Amino acid sequence: MESVHSVLERFNDDLLQFPAYVAAFNDIDGLLRLHRETGIAQHLLILGESGTGKTTLCLDFVTRHPRVVLAERDVVPVLHVPIPPVATIAAVTEAMLTRLGDPCPTAGTVSSKTARAIKLARAVSVELLLIDEAQHIQDRGKLPTQYLVGDWLKTVMDEIAVPTVLLGLPRVAKLLQVNEQVRRRFSRRRYLQMGQHGETSIEGECLQLFLSLGENFPIPLSCGSLGWKEMAQRVYYASDGRVAYIKKLLSGAIRIAMEQQLSHVGADTLEAAFTQEVWWEGIDQLNPFNERFQFRRLNRASEPFEQVLVAPTAGRGGRRA
Ligand SMILES: Nc1ncnc2c1ncn2[C@@H]1O[C@H](COP(=O)(O)OP(=O)(O)OP(=O)(O)O)[C@@H](O)[C@H]1O
Ligand SMILES: [Mg+2]
Structure with missing residues (x-):
């Protein structure tokens, strides 16, 4: 039998084309x-909670349009620049220079940098600029x-x-409210969020993701006596509709199921995985896979x-994934 490690590795690399992701991908592709x-x-603003796939989307573009090293110069069609946590102009410019391959990103004054x-950026023929982690501009500044x-x-940009x-x-x-000129440039917006495409509800989309991820598992997923409709709701509450948490849940569950040599992955295993992987205080009625769960968002x-509507103050992390 395949090892837990190789199953998890394969599972983590699996890139899923769920509707919100595809819509955002097509938007960016259209701009290009x-x-x-x-x-x-x-230009376009893409907003999404932590773990909805923003960085994955950027890396997907970079992979599809990779840097080309030519004899006389490099070509970087897609430039992905994550804003650093302390987002001063100097730090942001240095981040950009580093990604462009500048040998001394810290050298020079802010304006010369x-x-x-x-x-x-012009010399390497950048065609698309992806500025990730934009909330850092707001958080500390x-x-x-x-x-x-x-x-x-x-x-x-100009x-x-x-x-x-x-x-x-x-x-x-x-953040964009404070700077009108930037706001005007990002008047087009997209939310990277499940449940806003076609007929399928957010719970239905969660279940589709859950099942398609589970397809490659050596141990089958089972809804037991709950039925798939109720399982869909529970998966939604356990993940808040974010791909990262559906993956955390499932990778935890498959590890438990393989270690314990279970015949299927059911609600009991998911209950344990939720506590281990998503929220250690999530027990009893605060666990979406427990029979006493109240069916409400854990927010x-x-x-x-x-x-987290406002920027966290120093010392408190804003990231949870
Ligand atoms: N389309 C996808 N298919 C499969 N897995 C995905 C997909 N998108 C995201 N993921 C998974 O979810 C995890 C979190 O995604 P990602 O880092 O892109 O989220 P994010 O929106 O950038 O979050 P944050 O705001 O915290 O930076 C990734 O590790 C990846 O495994
Ligand atoms: Mg990210």
């Missing part, structure tokens, strides 16, 4: 095509820093003149899917 065909640079980044970074972004996608947590929408204070 439009630019290639007409030279027009349109910015000029260098713009020049280098005081308002003046947010304005400055916003202005910096506007300048860089100078490089390629489609730019800004990705971050939903609270990034608030109250200190629960795993608590909504």
Whole structure:
């Protein structure tokens, strides 16, 4: 029998084309095509909670349009720049220079670094700019820093003149309120969220993801006496409709099932996996796979899917994945 390790490895690498992901992918692809065909640079804001697939989407684009090393220069069609946690202009510019392959990203004044980044981006023929973790601009920065970074972004976008996608947590929408020029450039928005495409409900989409991930398992998934409709609801509450948590749940469950040589993965195994992988306080009626569960979102204070609407203060992490 295959080892737990190799099953989990295969499972983690599996890229799923769920509707919200495909829609966001097609949006970005459309921007790239439009630019290639007409030279027009349109921009897009992608908002999604932690673990909905924003960074995965960026990496997917980078993989499909990889850096090419030519004799005379490199070509970097897609530039993915995650905003660093302390998002000063200097730090953001350095992050961009590093991704562009600049040998000394910290050298020079802020304005000379910015000029260098713009020049280098043109030299390597960047066609698409993906700015990830945009909430970091807001999280640590005081308002003046947010304005400055916003202005910096506007300048860089105007100078490089390629489609730019800004990705971050939903609270990034608030950040854009403080800078009108940036807001105007990102008037097109997409939420990376399940349950907004076609007829399928969010619970139904969660179940589809859950089952398609489970297809490659050596041990079958079972809904037991609950039925798949109820299982779908429980999976939704256990994951908050985020792909990362569906994967955490399932990878925990398959590990338990293989170690204990179970014949199937059912609600009991998922109950244990939820406590181990998602929320250690999630027991009894706070566990979506427990029979006493109340069928409500686990988004109250200190629960795993608590909504963080404002930037966390220093010392408290905003990330939960
Ligand atoms: N389309 C997908 N198919 C399979 N797995 C995915 C997909 N999208 C995301 N994942 C999984 O979910 C995990 C979290 O995804 P990702 O890091 O892209 O989320 P994020 O939205 O960038 O979160 P954060 O806001 O915390 O940075 C990844 O490790 C990956 O395994
Ligand atoms: Mg991310």
